[in-house]
Each structure stands twice: as structure tokens, then as C-alpha cells.
Amino acid sequence: MTLDLTQFHGVFFEESFEALDSMEAALLKLDVGAPDRERINTIFRVAHSIKGGSATFGFSEIASFTHSLETLLDELRSERMQVTKAISNQLLQSVDVMREMLRAVQAQQPLNAQRIADVQFEIELIIAQAPKAPAAAARPAAAAPAPPSPSQNTGVQSAATPAAPPAARDTPPRWHISLRPFPQFYDRGNDPLLMFEELAALGRLEVRVNASTLPSLERIDEKSCYLSWDLMLTGTTDESAVRRVFDWAEGDCEVEIRGEHTATPSAASAPAAREDEPVASTSSALTEVEAREVSGIGETGSIRVGVEKIDELMNSVGELVITQSMLDELARASTEAIPESFREGLEQLARNVREVHESVMRVRMLPISFVFSRFPRMVRDLAQKLGKDVELTLSGESTELDKTVLEKIGDPLVHLVRNSLDHGIEKPQVRIAAGKKPTGALRLHASHRGSNIAVEVSDDGAGLNAERILAKARSRNIVGPQETLSEEQIYSLIFSPGFSTAEQTTDVSGRGVGLDVVRRNVKELGGSVELRSDPGRGARFLITLPLTLAIVDGQSIAVGRENYIVPLSSIIESLQLSQGTLSSIAGRGEVFAFRGDYVPVIRLHEMFGVTRKHESDRGIIVVIEGDGRRAGLLVDELLGQQQVVIKSLDVNFGRVDGVSGATILGDGSVALILDLPGIIRRANTRLNS
Amino acid sequence: MPRKSAPRSKARNEIRLAAECTLAQAADLKSVLVRMASSPACITIDVQATQRIDAASLQLLCAFVRDRKSQGRGVAWRGSTPVVEEAARRLDLHGLMGFAPDGANRQ
Numbered sequence A: 001m002t003l004d005l006t007q008f009h010g011v012f013f014e015e016s017f018e019a020l021d022s023m024e025a026a027l028l029k030l031d032v033g034a035p036d037r038e039r040i041n042t043i044f045r046v047a048h049s050i051k052g053g054s055a056t057f058g059f060s061e062i063a064s065f066t067h068s069l070e071t072l073l074d075e076l077r078s079e080r081m082q083v084t085k086a087i088s089n090q091l092l093q094s095v096d097v098m099r100e101m102l103r104a105v106q107a108q109q110p111l112n113a114q115r116i117a118d119v120q121f122e123i124e125l126i127i128a129q130a131p132k133a134p135a136a137a138a139r140p141a142a143a144a145p146a147p148p149s150p151s152q153n154t155g156v157q158s159a160a161t162p163a164a165p166p167a168a169r170d171t172p173p174r175w176h177i178s179l180r181p182f183p184q185f186y187d188r189g190n191d192p193l194l195m196f197e198e199l200a201a202l203g204r205l206e207v208r209v210n211a212s213t214l215p216s217l218e219r220i221d222e223k224s225c226y227l228s229w230d231l232m233l234t235g236t237t238d239e240s241a242v243r244r245v246f247d248w249a250e251g252d253c254e255v256e257i258r259g260e261h262t263a264t265p266s267a268a269s270a271p272a273a274r275e276d277e278p279v280a281s282t283s284s285a286l287t288e289v290e291a292r293e294v295s296g297i298g299e300t301g302s303i304r305v306g307v308e309k310i311d312e313l314m315n316s317v318g319e320l321v322i323t324q325s326m327l328d329e330l331a332r333a334s335t336e337a338i339p340e341s342f343r344e345g346l347e348q349l350a351r352n353v354r355e356v357h358e359s360v361m362r363v364r365m366l367p368i369s370f371v372f373s374r375f376p377r378m379v380r381d382l383a384q385k386l387g388k389d390v391e392l393t394l395s396g397e398s399t400e401l402d403k404t405v406l407e408k409i410g411d412p413l414v415h416l417v418r419n420s421l422d423h424g425i426e427k428p429q430v431r432i433a434a435g436k437k438p439t440g441a442l443r444l445h446a447s448h449r450g451s452n453i454a455v456e457v458s459d460d461g462a463g464l465n466a467e468r469i470l471a472k473a474r475s476r477n478i479v480g481p482q483e484t485l486s487e488e489q490i491y492s493l494i495f496s497p498g499f500s501t502a503e504q505t506t507d508v509s510g511r512g513v514g515l516d517v518v519r520r521n522v523k524e525l526g527g528s529v530e531l532r533s534d535p536g537r538g539a540r541f542l543i544t545l546p547l548t549l550a551i552v553d554g555q556s557i558a559v560g561r562e563n564y565i566v567p568l569s570s571i572i573e574s575l576q577l578s579q580g581t582l583s584s585i586a587g588r589g590e591v592f593a594f595r596g597d598y599v600p601v602i603r604l605h606e607m608f609g610v611t612r613k614h615e616s617d618r619g620i621i622v623v624i625e626g627d628g629r630r631a632g633l634l635v636d637e638l639l640g641q642q643q644v645v646i647k648s649l650d651v652n653f654g655r656v657d658g659v660s661g662a663t664i665l666g667d668g669s670v671a672l673i674l675d676l677p678g679i680i681r682r683a684n685t686r687l688n689s
Numbered sequence B: 001m002p003r004k005s006a007p008r009s010k011a012r013n014e015i016r017l018a019a020e021c022t023l024a025q026a027a028d029l030k031s032v033l034v035r036m037a038s039s040p041a042c043i044t045i046d047v048q049a050t051q052r053i054d055a056a057s058l059q060l061l062c063a064f065v066r067d068r069k070s071q072g073r074g075v076a077w078r079g080s081t082p083v084v085e086e087a088a089r090r091l092d093l094h095g096l097m098g099f100a101p102d103g104a105n106r107q
Helices: A005-028 A037-057 A060-077 A085-106 A113-129 A192-200 A239-245 A269-276 A284-295 A307-333 A340-364 A375-386 A403-424 A428-433 A466-475 A487-495 A515-524 A604-608 A676-688 B023-037 B055-070 B083-090
Strands: A174-181 A204-210 A228-234 A253-260 A365-367 A390-395 A400-402 A440-449 A452-459 A528-534 A538-546 A551-559 A562-567 A571-576 A582-585 A589-594 A597-603 A620-626 A629-635 A637-645 A659-664 A670-674 B014-016 B043-046 B075-078
Touching: A005 A037, A005 A085, A005 A375, A037 A060, A037 A192, A037 A239, A060 A085, A060 A113, A085 A113, A174 A192, A174 A239, A192 A204, A192 A228, A192 A239, A192 B055, A192 B083, A239 A253, A307 A340, A307 A551, A307 A637, A340 A365, A340 A400, A365 A403, A375 A390, A375 A403, A400 A403, A403 A440, A403 A452, A403 A515, A403 A538, A466 A487, A487 A515, A487 A528, A515 A528, A515 A538, A551 A604, A551 A620, A551 A629, A551 A670, A589 A629, A597 A604, A597 A676, A604 A629, A620 A637, A620 A676, A629 A676, A637 A659, B014 B023, B023 B055, B055 B075, B055 B083
Parallel strands: A390 A440, A562 A670, A597 A629, B014 B043, B043 B075
Antiparallel strands: A174 A228, A174 A253, A204 A228, A365 A400, A440 A452, A452 A538, A528 A538, A551 A562, A551 A637, A571 A620, A582 A589, A589 A597, A620 A629, A659 A670
16 A cells, blocks of 8 residues: 555645745844844745655656755855845845745646846855855854764764854753654655754754664564654754654654753853844843744744634524524513523523634634735835835734635735826935935734724825816716816725826836725725825725624614514614604705714615605614614514624625625524625715715 | 565565664554564564664664674674764664764775
């Protein structure tokens, strides 16, 4: 029987893409001229891991390309070559090529052999033409691992890596690793040989085998592992890097990793160490965070679970929520006396269900850094292309949101960032003439706001030119010649399909495709986009999105004999309708005064074609907010508040105007969940027409 | 399916390892080794053609050498390719497999 390695391909691709993201992030932080050696080591290790995995699975083109890249990185880490801007660009380009290769192999598509060969050739040319700097061995202050003293080797039957560069100022950390494979270890595709090679890339490795349980040849099952190993790794590496080597073997062996750091800085070596360190005011805590960022995924204490399994769990929780609502409903509707203990049990169940729901939601939550991480590279490349200097600041990267929302927010943010870079931030000479710093500032910030997440994209560029937008809108008959618009309304025109004020269409933006996509995508997610502009000083886009799309806290409302769900987070207030509250605007519908403003009224029964219970001047107005605007829903009754599981209607019925989905209520009936931004948009369109 | 790995060479006391010695070929390797295990003459293992070897195959070779040694029977290595020896060294199996530190017992 031949081992089917294809079963491991999925994990390999997933881990490789994540590793490439880490590699790219580390490359972007690489300081040309004074690179951090540990960062180069990290980049090298990522390349080495991908090379090893590719070779194991027979992806020879990837292994060959990565080998060239690894050679270049080896030159850099040993300081035989210096990191220059050209090399930094080449490394980033190599990351792109590796990503493309992995994608192609994953999709079983042909590779772009020409591009691969070109980039590989360029890498090899850089290595061949580079003036060689003296090797790191000649630099006494470098933090390279020291070879063990003869006494350390005594009595140890060891397999040691070639001699490491001498003269470290500290004794580097030592990692004692105990590898106890289970019998199925080999049969599950694990080869300690490859693991030890990876470890050897992290530092000096000593290996001691225990073959005491190896049976006689005849009794050996050739697919079972009978050996175990004790290893000692000496090198400036962290535990996560060591642990990552064994990621693939999780469940197939016992691995114990014990660190032993024996830093013994001498009085003489300390000043030398300071001289050699990069000048930076970062605190040690920040350095730790950075190190964690660089080391990337695969930290201890986490497991990798397929999304489909989480979705299954989420569905089950959804059904649990429905069942719990059903029990509540039965208890409420019961004509018989219900024992207090039963009621208490139901309340306990409701609490537990909410806790389970929140726990599962937390499992689905991912930090927005997964999306933000693409921007440093994108901004760097685009700014270079546009001849602009831009400093990108990311904040709130640890803000978590549901994976589904996270996946859909990427494209809108890319559009906004491209828009800011192309139309917002000016070229250095223009900025200097305007009395600004030549380097433009672009900021991405994420934060939680109640049950929503707010993502802000702001820049200190030219801002929006309201006059120009209006003139363009008039010239394209989007706005009538006599029509007057508020500043907010003028700004919102840039979200119209095909609208662009750019004088030149570039391949970055300016075709008028983009901002309308941003608004549409965000609205589809139940969110909104808000725009503020300060002419000459910058613009700010604020995207507000729900944290999750799976379960919402809803208010049940009744119109006639139908029940609807309004997301609770969108309700501002509910008012009893009294005579004279509503005012008619000829041919445009009705409004009512609310907190010093006039808010359009939406008669839900008219919208959905149902017969009301009450006369037209009785009922309740539910004031809602969506898309930055308000409206009042005229309903018959307010029912209870409950968590509802959103079931999509799109699959079976297509998109229904004014409805974002449906849910099953406790009594088994179906209620429609209202799409508030859609409803408000409709009401405002009518009011403004 | 033709078995390509670990063929016995024409010489009766010689085992020639295949280019690929991995888990997929481990059953074949084991059967060849078992057949040769009780041969009273010194067995020569030719590693000249071997380009890739994994821990599972090394484990078999290790057991073979150890079993023969315990019976007072010899094993010699032939071939200049460093693949097998380096792999054994990496796993700390070179001593058990009878590789001298400098590879002096290679024929």
C-alpha cells in the first residue's frame, strides 16, 4: 500500500499561504541598510519550510524556486550580502511568485513558467553579481550560536550539524526536545529526517536516538515507528519556531520542548551588544508582539479546525436557539399552571443557549489583521507606482469580527485604500506647495461599537471637491440643473455607479468602478458607509458592519397577522402614534417630527401588502436607523425581543426587496427579517423624488 | 506490479538499494532484508544508486545490521553517495548501522 500524500495537501497549502503572509509582513518591516538579523532568519525559515514541504509532496518547481530564494536569504543572513532596496523588492516579488505557484498547483492549473524562470534568474543573478561582504563569522558582536565546548560533547553520542559561527556574546538559548513517535508516525506521512533538517536550519542540532524498542527485523511492521529521539537545539530561535517543525505531526507523536536560556552577558560584552543593536525606542513588550507577528501562525495552544465543522456547529446552535424559543413559546401559551422549577429550568436553558451561542461566535471570530495585513505591501507598491510618499498606520488590528464578514470586507477596503492613494493623497511637490509634509498619511483603524464593527480609512490628502463632484453630476444628468443638494448628499454621489471625477483613468482607479461596489458590498453585509471630507485636509470613510451575520438580537413586530423581525441594534425608539403626529407631503409620503428633525414614515402593511389590524391613525412608530439615515416604521404591535437565527432567502427565492432573510419563530411560524438600509433607502428616494 | 526497490543484485551476498527508499517501498525492502538476514556470508549493501531514503527504511536497515551483528555476521556498505550515510547520521543511526565516523568502512 502506498501512502496517499494528497490527503495532506490541503493543510500544506493552508500553512504555506499563512507562512507567505508572515514572510511578506517580515519583509515589509525589514529595514534596508540595518536589517534585523532575527527577522532575516525568520524569513529564511519560512522559505526553508515551504521548500521542504514542496519537495516532500513532489512540487519540484516550487522546491526549486524556493531553493534559489533560500540561497539568497542565506547570503543575507550570513551577512555575506547586504539587504538593499533592490533585493528587498526582489524578495517581495519572489513571495508573489511563490503565492502564484502555490495557487496554480492547488488549483491543478499550469504554472506561469516564463515568469517563474525570469524571477528565479533575477535572484540567481543578484547572488552571482553581488560583491561579497565579509562573513558574519568575522563580526564578533553578532548574536550567532556558539559551538558547544568539548565538555558539553563528552559522553554524548551525537549527530551534530556543521560548526556554527563562533564568538557569541551570550550563550544562546538551548531547546531540549523529546520526540516520542506513535506507531503510525511514518504511515501518516511524517519523516523525522525532514523535521531534523528543519531544526538544523534553526541552529546547532544534536541528536540522540533511542532504539531500545526496535524489534527484530522479522517482527518489524515496516510502516510502524519504533524509534524515539532526544534532541538539543542551540540557537537564537524561539519556541514557536521549534514547535512549528512538529505541527504536521500533531496527534502522531508526543513532543516535549523545554527551553534553557543561560544568558551570561559579561561586563565587556554588554556595550558591544548595545552598539550592534538597532537604534530604536521600542519597549521590550512591543518587540515581543512584533516577534509574535513575525513568527505568525502555529502558536502553541491552538488547533486547526475546518470551517465546515464550525459552520455545522453554528447551524446546530441555530437550531438550539429555535428549540429554546419554541419551549418558551409553549410555556407562555400553556393554559395549565407551570411549576416554578420548570420556569427556572427554561430560564437556565435560555442563559446556557446564549452562552453556547456566544462561545461559538467567538470561535468564528478572527482579528481584522487578517485583512489589514495585505495593505502594507499594497500601499508600498501603489505609492511607488504613483510617485507618492505615503506612510500607512494600522490600528485596532486585533479587533475581531465574524469570519464571513471578514472575508467580504477585504474588497471594499482595497477600493477605499486605492481611492485614497490615487485621488486623496497628493504628490510630494503638491503637498509641499500646500504647506503639508511631503509624506502623506493613510490610516486604517478598526474598533468595536456595540454589536457593530467600525473600520475607518482616512487620509490627510486633498479631500473631496464638492463643487467638482456636483458639476460632474450635473454634466451627467445625475443631478438636475436647479436641484440643490446638501454637502452630505453631494459626497454620497461618488458612490453612484460609474461616477468618477478623475481627469485621467489610471490602472489604479478613476474608472468610476469601485466606490459603488464598496457601498453595495457593505450594504449587502447589513452595514453602511459614511464619508466626511475636509477640503485640503483629507477625507475619512467610515464603514460600519454587524459583527456577525448568523444570529441577531431582534424585536418582533406585528403588522396585521404577519410577524416581522427588526434587528434590535437598529432601533432608536418606539412611539405610540397619536392623532396629528404624521404630516403628509403631497405625493411624497408622510413624515413625523422626531428630535428636531423630520423622519419619513414607512407603512409596512403597504410595503408588504397586508391588512392592518388598526385604523390608519393608530399604531406604533418604530424609529430605526440604517445607512446613516432614520425612518419610522408604522406597525400594529410590538411583540417580544429574542435572538433569531438568520436563514437566507436568496437561495430559494432570490433577493427580496426590503427583506434581508427569514427566521423560524418559537411557534414554528416564519417571520421575515427586515432589511432596514433597503427600506430606508426606498423611503428617502420617495421623499426626495 | 513490478517491484523495483531493493533488488538483490546478481552477486548472491549483495543488496543494491533502489534510488528511492521510502515508506512506499519499505515492504519490498523488508522482504529482501529478511531473505538475506540469515546468510552466513558478509552481506554488502550497495547504496550507490540511492538518491532518497527516509527514516522508515533506515529503521529496517538498522534492525538488519543489528540482528546480523548479534549473530556474529557482517554487513558492509558500498557506494560513494553520501545520501544514506548523511541521513543515518542526522537520525543518530550511523553508529547502529555500522558506519564509521569517517566512512572508512565503505567499500
